[in-house]
Amino acid sequence: MNPALIVALDVPNLTEMEKTLDRLPDSIEWYKVGLEIFCAEGPAILSPLKQRNKKIFLDLKLHDIPRTVANAVKTAANHGVNLMTVHAIGGRAMLEAAAQAARECDVPPKLVAVTTLTSLSQDDFSDLGINRTVSEQALALGDLAIGSGIDGLVTSAHEAEALSQRFPEALLVTPGIRMPDGDIGDQKRVATPSFAVQQGATHLVVGRPIVQAEQPANVTAAIQADMKNALS
């Protein structure tokens, strides 16, 4: 499977989302709906993407008691979501409930568990009381999530190689993607598209570098070319 580019639709409302979609090439198959636009527009925001035959990654990073998360997974699946996030730190019972709920759906969405947000670095771990390295944490939470029946992991590209070796069947979704000269903003663990592909990422998430670009189609083409380079 060739790795997929997912564009994160981090825009404030439906009008801005439609403008963004109109400026991007049809070759983009996947879009990510996150907290910003979902809180603004609710599940209705998914319809225009379905109408354009796009695959939907609903990134709400579910983290709650098992029953609440399981019911949210089922409700989202009814809206035609293809991929969703849960937080691995929700624990085994929550992850198992989410995986079971997905399996019970008529069209089961794939679930991916966030290991460590790409906006965190090793320096943040002491504040959180975590005594592992970022890589150790990714592997430990990977064991927990994949062992609980979750389909894949969200991680930075820097942990992807170790995770792809440990979980060769898992989806590996990597945000924090930047071209070499790109502004990293609030991200801390960033990598280029080609590096992410080389490390075994199956899905690369890109938001601001595309959505806020003056020429989003050109930036998309450059990112797609860099991904392809890594495969050749």
Ligand SMILES: O=c1ccn([C@@H]2O[C@H](COP(=O)(O)O)[C@@H](O)[C@H]2O)c(=O)[nH]1
């Ligand atoms: O660890 C994570 C998990 C999710 N994200 C999401 O990905 C995009 C990245 O946006 P950029 O503008 O390319 O930085 C954003 O929607 C995050 O919510 C992440 O960055 N890191």
